[in-house]
Amino acid sequence: MTSFREFCRICKIIEETTGSLDMTGFVSELFSLVTSEELPIVTHFVMGEIFPAWSDEEVGLGPGLLLNALSRSSGLPLKEIEKIVRETGDVGKTAVKALGKASKEQVTFSSFLDSSVELSIIEVFERFRNIAHATGKGSQTSRIKHLQYLFSSASAEEVGYIARLAIEDMRIGVGEGIVRDAIAKAFNVPVASVERGYMLTNDMGLVAVTAKEGGNEALSDLGLQIGRPIKLMLAQVTPDIETAIKDLGVVAAEWKFDGARVQIHKKNDDISLYSRRLENITGSLPDIVSAVKKAIKADSAILDGEVVAIGEDGRPRPFQEILKRFRRKYNVQDKVRHIPLTLNLFDIMYLNDESLIELPLQERRKFLVASIENNDLVRVDEQLITSDSLQINNMYEQALQAGHEGIMIKNPGSPYSPGKRGKNWLKKKPIMETLDLVVIGAEWGYGRRTSFLGSYALACYDPETGRFLSVGKVATGISDEQLAELTELFREHIISESGISVEIRPHILFEVAFEEIQKSINYGSGYALRFPRLVRIRDDKSLEEVDTLERLEDMYRTQRK
Numbered sequence: 133m134t135s136f137r138e139f140c141r142i143c144k145i146i147e148e149t150t151g152s153l154d155m156t157g158f159v160s161e162l163f164s165l166v167t168s169e170e171l172p173i174v175t176h177f178v179m180g181e182i183f184p185a186w187s188d189e190e191v192g193l194g195p196g197l198l199l200n201a202l203s204r205s206s207g208l209p210l211k212e213i214e215k216i217v218r219e220t221g222d223v224g225k226t227a228v229k230a231l232g233k234a235s236k237e238q239v240t241f242s243s244f245l246d247s248s249v250e251l252s253i254i255e256v257f258e259r260f261r262n263i264a265h266a267t268g269k270g271s272q273t274s275r276i277k278h279l280q281y282l283f284s285s286a287s288a289e290e291v292g293y294i295a296r297l298a299i300e301d302m303r304i305g306v307g308e309g310i311v312r313d314a315i316a317k318a319f320n321v322p323v324a325s326v327e328r329g330y331m332l333t334n335d336m337g338l339v340a341v342t343a344k345e346g347g348n349e350a351l352s353d354l355g356l357q358i359g360r361p362i363k364l365m366l367a368q369v370t371p372d373i374e375t376a377i378k379d380l381g382v383v384a385a386e387w388k389f390d391g392a393r394v395q396i397h398k399k400n401d402d403i404s405l406y407s408r409r410l411e412n413i414t415g416s417l418p419d420i421v422s423a424v425k426k427a428i429k430a431d432s433a434i435l436d437g438e439v440v441a442i443g444e445d446g447r448p449r450p451f452q453e454i455l456k457r458f459r460r461k462y463n464v465q466d467k468v469r470h471i472p473l474t475l476n477l478f479d480i481m482y483l484n485d486e487s488l489i490e491l492p493l494q495e496r497r498k499f500l501v502a503s504i505e506n507n508d509l510v511r512v513d514e515q516l517i518t519s520d521s522l523q524i525n526n527m528y529e530q531a532l533q534a535g536h537e538g539i540m541i542k543n544p545g546s547p548y549s550p551g552k553r554g555k556n557w558l559k560k561k562p563i564m565e566t567l568d569l570v571v572i573g574a575e576w577g578y579g580r581r582t583s584f585l586g587s588y589a590l591a592c593y594d595p596e597t598g599r600f601l602s603v604g605k606v607a608t609g610i611s612d613e614q615l616a617e618l619t620e621l622f623r624e625h626i627i628s629e630s631g632i633s634v635e636i637r638p639h640i641l642f643e644v645a646f647e648e649i650q651k652s653i654n655y656g657s658g659y660a661l662r663f664p665r666l667v668r669i670r671d672d673k674s675l676e677e678v679d680t681l682e683r684l685e686d687m688y689r690t691q692r693k
Contacts, residue, residue, distance in 0.1 A: 133167070133170075133252045133253075133254065134165065134166045134167065134170055134252065134253050135250045135251065135252055135253070136250070136251040136252060136253050136255070136256050136286070136290055136293075137250055137251070137287055137289070137290055138165070139162070139166075139174060139177065139253055139293075140287075140289050140290050140292075140293045141289075142158055142159075142161065142162045142165075143178065143293055143302070143304055144289065145158050146158045146159065146178075146304045146305070146306060147303070147304040147305070150597075152309075152310060152596055152597075155305065155306065155310055156310050156313045156314050156317065157314075157317070159178060159306060159310055159311060159314035160313075160314040160315075160317040160318040161318075162174060162178065162314075163175070163314055163315060163318040163319075163340060163344075164318045166253065168341055168344060168345060169254065170253045170254060171337070171340050171341045171344060172335075172337030172338060172340060172341050173253055173254065173257045173337070174253060175311060175315075175336050175337040175340045176336070176337050177253075177257075177297060177302070178302065178304070178306045178311065179302070179306055179307065179308070179311055179336065180296070180297070180300050180301055180302035180303075180306075181300055182257070182260045182261075182264070182297065182300065183264070184334065184335040184336075184337060184338070185334055185335075185363075185409075185410050185674070186334050186335065186360050186361045186362075186406075186410050188412050189261065189264045189265075190264055191260055191263055191264050191298065191300065192263075192264065193263065193275065193279075193298045193299055194299065194624035194625060194637075195223060195299055195624070195625065195626055195627045195637060196623075196624055196626070197272065197275065197276065198223060198279070198295060198298050198299055199213045199214060199217065199223075199226075200276060201275075201276045201279035201280060201283070201298075202226065202227055202230050202231070202283070202295070203230075204276060204280060205230075205231060205279070205280045205283040205284065206230040206231050206233060208230055208233065212230075213226065213230055214628070214629070216229050216230055217627060217628035218628045218629060218630045221627075221628060221635060222296075222303065223295045223296060223298075223299060223301075223627060224291075224292035224293060224295050224296040224303070225292060226295065227283070227291040227292050227294070227295035228288055228289070228291055228292045231283055231288070231291050232288055251282070251285050251286055251290065256282060256294065256297075259278045259279075259281065259282050260278075260297070260298075262274075262278050263275045263278045263279070266278075279294075279298060282294050299627075299637055301637055301638070304598070305597050305598030305599060306598055307595060307598045308330070308336065308676070309595055310598070311336050311340075312326050312327055312330065312336070313326075315336070315339060315340045315343050316343075318340075318343075318344070319340075319343040319344050319347065320347075321343045321347055321348045321351060322348060325343075325348050325351040325352065326339055326343065326351065328351070328352075328354075329342065329343075329351045329354045331362070331363070331549070331550045331551065331552075332354050332355050332356055332362065332487070332489075332550070333354055333357070333360065333362070334360065334361065334362045334363055334410070334550070334551075335360070338354075339351070339354070342354060355487050356434060356481065356482045356487045356489070358397050358398070358399045358404075358432055358434065358482070359397055359399070359404060361395050361397065361406040361410045362395070362434075362481070362550040362551075363410070363550040363551030363676070364393055364395060364408060364436060364550065364551070365436070365479075365548050365549050365550060365551070365552060365557060366551070366552065366553035366554075366557065366677070367540060367553065367557035367558055367559040368553055368554065368555055368557070368558055368559070369558070369559055369560075369561070369565070370541060370558040370559065370560050372560070373521050373524050373525055373528065373539075373541070373560060374521050376541040376558045376560070377519055377521055377524070377541075379555060379558075380541070380542075380543050380555075380558075381519055382517060382518065382519045382544060383517070383518065383519065383524070383541045383542060383543065383544065384493060384494070384497075384515050384516070384517055384541075384542040384543075384544045385515065385516040385517075385518065385523075385524045385527050385539055385540070385541055385542075386478055386513050386514065386515050386516075386539065386540045386542070387476075387513060387514070387527070387530075387531040387534075387536050387539060387540070388531065388536060388537040388538045388539050388540050388559055388560075388561065389438040389440050389448070389476055389513075389536050389537070390440065390448040390451065390535060390536045390537045391438040391439050391440035391441070391448065391451070391454060391476070392407070392408065392438065392439055392451065392454045392455070392458065392672050393407070393408040393436070393437070393438055393672070394406065394407065394408075394413070394417075394420075394436075394437055394438070394439050394475065395410070395434065395435070395436060396424055396428075396433070396434070396435040396436075396437065396475075396477075397433075397434050398424065398425075398428050398430065398431075398432060398433045398434075398435075399431075399432050400431060400432070401425065403421045403424050403425055405417055405420060405421065405424075407458055407672055408672045408673055408674070408677075409671075409672060409673065409674045410674070411458075413458050415461065415464065416457055416458055416459070416460045416461065416464060416467075417439070417457060417458075417473065418464060418465070418468065419468050419472070419473065419509065420439065420473055420475050420509065420510070423475065423507055423508070423509035423510045424475065424510055426505070426507055426510075427504050427505050427506065427507050427510040427511075428503060428504060429502075429503055429504070429505055430483055430484050430503045431484055432482070432483070432484055432485055433480060433482060433483050433484070433503060434480070434481045434482035435477050435479065435480050435481070435500070436477070436478060436479035436480070436481065436548075437475050437476055437477040437478060437479075438475070438476050438478070439454060439457075439473045439474065439475050439476075440454070440473065440474050440475075440476065441453040441454045441457070441471050441472070441473055442472055442473070442474055447534065447535035448534075448535045448536060449471070451668050452668070452669065453471050454471070454473070455669075455671065455672060456471060457471050457473060458672065473509070474508075474509050474510070474511075475509060475510045475511075476511060476512075476513045477500060477504060477510065477511070477512050477513065478500075478512070478513045478515075478540075479493075479496060479497075479500065479548060480496055480499050480500040480503065481496075481548050483499050483503060488548070489547055489548040489549075489550070490547050490548075491547065492544065492545040492546065492547065493542055493543065493544050493545065493546050493547075493548075494517075494544045494545070496548065497515065500512055517544060524539065524541070527539055528560060532562065537559075537561050538559065538560045538561040538562060539559070539560050540557060540558070540559055540560075541557075541558040541559070541560060542556065542557050542558070543555075543556040543557075551676065565645065565646065565687065566643050566644060566645045566646075566667055567592070567603075567643070567644050567646070567661075567679045567683070567684070567687075568641050568642070568643055568644075568670055568673060568677055568678060568679050569590040569591060569592055569603060569641065569642055569644055569678060569679060570590070570591050570592075570593070570600055570638045570639070570640070570641050570642075570675060570678045571588050571589065571590060571591075571622070571636055571638070571639075571640050571641070571642060572589050572590070572591045572600055572602065572635070572636055572638050573588070573589035573633065573634055573635050573636050574586070574587060574588045574589060574622065574633075574634045574636055575587040575605075575632045575633055575634065576632045576634070577615070581612075581615060583619070584612075584615040584616060584618075584619045585615070585618060585619045585622055585634065586607055586610070586615060587605050587606070587607040588605060588606050588607070588618075588642065588666075589602060589604075589605050589636075590602070590603050590604055590605065590606060590642060590644065590661075590664070591603060591638070591656070591657070591678075592657055592678060592679050592680060592681050592683070592684055593675075593678040593679070593680050593681065594657075594680065594681045595680060595681075595682075596681075600638050600678070601655070601656035601657035601658075601681060602655040602656045602657060603655055603657045603659055603660060603661055603684065604652075604655055604660045604661045604664060605664070606642065606644055606661075606664040606665065606666050608663070608664065608665045608666065609645075609665040609666035609667065610666050614666075614669075618669070621640065621669075621671070622634075622636055622640065625637040625639050625640070638675060639675070640669065640670075640671050641669075641670040641671065641673045641675075641677065641678060642666055642667075642668075642669060642670065643666075643667040643668045643669075643670050644661065644664050644665065644666060644667060645664070645665045645667050646661040646662060646663055646664045646665070647662045647663040648661075648662045648691055649661060649662070649684060649687055649688045649691060650662055651688075657681055657684060659684050659685075659688060
C-alpha cells in the first residue's frame with residue numbers, strides 16, 4: 133500500500149518541473165510505483181480530479197467550505213484563514229501555513245510532530261468518497277469532519293495537496309496529454325492505443341489500469357458502454373461557406389440549433405441523459421426522457437443531440453432558459469410547463485451493443501434515421517448533402533430566420549471523434565468571432581452594483597504548461613439581472629479577496645465576442661481582447677473546452693493577414 137506522502141513527494145517534484153517531457157517522466161514513475169488498486173485513483177488525483185468525469189459521484193466542496201474546515205482544524209478564526217489566502221493566493225499554501233501555526237499550539241495535530249503517522253492513497257480517496265456521499269441534514273458538518281480528519285492525520289506537505297484536491301485544483305500542470313504519454317511510457321503501450329481507450333471510455337484511470345494489467349491487447353478491447361458518457365465531438369469555426377466547401381467538397385449541412393447539447397443513453401426502458409459537461413440531468417428532463425423512450429426503436433443506443441427551449445411564438449428562447457431546466461432538482465414539473473423543450477437528434481454512436489463511431493457520418497446517419505420514430509418532442513434534424521454553396525446559403529438563412537445560430541457543415545465521410553475539435557465538423561455563425569474562456573477572477577462593482585461581481589478576468593488554456601493564462605477582462609454585455617445571477621453562481625468558487633479584487637477557482641466558461649486580438653505584455657497569454665463582450669455563460673461546457681493559447685495565436689495571425 134503506497135503512502136499519500138510518497139504521492140505528494142512526486143507531485144512536488146512535478147510542480148517544480150517546467151518541461152513537459154520531464155513532467156511526463158515523473159508521472160510515469162508515479163504510475164509504475166503504485167498498485168493496480170491505487171493506479172486509477174492516482175491517475176485522477178494528478179489531474180486534479182477525485183472521480184472520472186462521467187461519474188455521478190461529486191465531491192462538491194467549494195472554497196468556502198474548505199476554509200471553514202481549515203478554521204475548525206487549526207483553531208484560527210475564519211477571517212485569519214481568509215487573510216492567509218489573500219497573502220498566498222493558494223488554498224494549498226494556506227492549509228500548510230494555517231495548520232503549521234496550529235501545530236505549534238495544539239497537541240491534537242500530532243502528525244505534524246510525528247512522522248510515523250502516514251495516510252495511504254486509498255484512505256485519502258475513501259475520505260473524499262465519504263464526503264461525496266454525505267447528503268441531507270448534517271451533511272455539511274459531516275464533510276467538514278472528514279476534512280478535519282485528513283488534515284489532522286497529514287504531514288505539513290500533505291495538507292497542501294489535500295486542500296487542493298478538495299476543490300479539484302492541483303496546480304501542478306498535469307493535463308490529459310501528459311497523463312496519456314505517461315501511461316504509454318509506464319506500461320510500454322502505444323500512445324495511440326491510450327488515446328483510443330480514453331476516447332471510448334472517458335476515464336483515464338480505467339485506461340491506465342487496463343494498460344498495466346493487460347497491455348495493448350486489453351486496451352484494444354475497451355469500448356463504449358451504456359451509462360458511461362463519452363466526450364462530445366466538437367466543431368471549428370469556418371470563415372464562410374465557400375471555404376468550407378473548398379476544404380471538404382461535398383458536405384452534410386444541418387441547422388446549428390440555439391440550444392444545449394445532450395447525450396442520450398438507452399438500455400431497454402432505462403434512459404439516461406447527460407449534459408455537455410457529462411453531468412447526469414435525467415431527473416431534470418422527465419418530458420424528454422418520456423419522449424425519447426417512445427422515439428428510440430432500438431434496444432440500446434447512445435445518441436447525440438441538442439435540446440431547444442421553445443417560446444409561445446415557436447422560436448427558441450434564450451440559452452439561459454435551458455440551463456434553468458438543466459439545474460432544476462426540485463419542482464421539476466413546474467419548469468416543464470413553463471420552459472418546454474424539444475430534442476433534435478443528429479448523430480448516433482452506439483446501436484444494439486455495437487459501436488458506430490468509426491463508421492462514416494453518412495452511414496451513421498442511416499442507422500440514426502432507421503432507429504428513430506419522430507414525435508412532437510423528439511426528431512431527427514434535416515440534413516442536406518451537397519457541394520452547392522447557394523443551397524447551403526439558403527439553409528443558413530432559413531436557420532437564422534427561425535431564430536437559430538446558423539449551420540453546421542460536416543464531412544460526410546468522417547468518423548465520430550469524441551472530444552476532438554477538427555475540420556470534419558465546421559460551424560458558421562453570423563456573430564463576431566467568439567472564444568470560450570474560463571473565468572479566473574472578478575472585481576466588485578461600484579455604486580448601485582457594489583454588491584455584485586461586475587468585471588470578470590478571463591483566461592485561455594496552455595496545454596504545454598497545463599495552466600490558465602489571462603487574456604483580459606469583460607464587463608460589457610452583462611445586465612443587472614445577470615450580475616445578480618453570476619455573483620451567486622461564482623460565490624462558492626471564490627478562493628480569495630483583496631480589496632475589490634477576487635480570485636475565482638477556474639470552473640465556469642464565458643463565450644466572449646470581441647473586435648480583434650492584440651499583443652499585450654499585461655496578460656499572461658501575451659494577448660488581449662479588444663472590446664470584449666459577454667455573449668453567454670457556458671456553464672454547460674467543461675474546462676477541457678476552454679480555448680487554447682494556440683487558437684488565440686492562430687486567430688491573431690489570421691487577422692493580421
